[in-house]
Amino acid sequence: ASAAIVSNIGILIADIFGRKRALLLTAIFFTAGAVVTGASPNKEVLLVGRFIVGLGVGLASMSVPMYIAESAPAHMRGKLVVLNLMFITGGQFVATLIDGSFSAVNEGWRYMLALAGVPSVIMYVGMLFMPETPRWLIYHKKPQKAKRSLAKVLKKDAVDEIFQTIVEDYEEYCKTKM
16 A cells, blocks of 8 residues: 555655655665564564555655666666566565575564565665766756766766757756646
8 A cells, every 4th residue: 555655656756855865765665664574573563564665665666767767878778677677576586585495484584574674775875876867956956966967877978968958858848837
């Protein structure tokens, strides 16, 4: 339920706070949910933890594709979206194998649930080094930061052209909004 709710308002969160901050919040939800579920003393707390994880799932379902679409060079977007999906399904497979190894361990379910926090901590740390999307920065009147963001993912000679394209897209968006 929480995933469905947040996936519908995830766009607002990402628009207001930024794509990068939305992804950092996603990682916090996943990590907090893993800690709560792994340490839960009863089914009620376990459900609270699952609700928190659901917040992360919902926000990730909106924020990750948006971040990829707005950050990646056009020739790589499709590859990165496919790679993202491969990592999701591959991660589920690996998690199933790991979880199976805990099935014979006393209270192994706790380890299964708590270990879900490891990838989200890695995601959080990794996102600290990633730039905000140039499109979000331009939409929020931060053109110099947008250029620096583009310079991190594009060849130097392409930055000005792509920057101008994003600015023109934004200006067109503003015209249609009025």
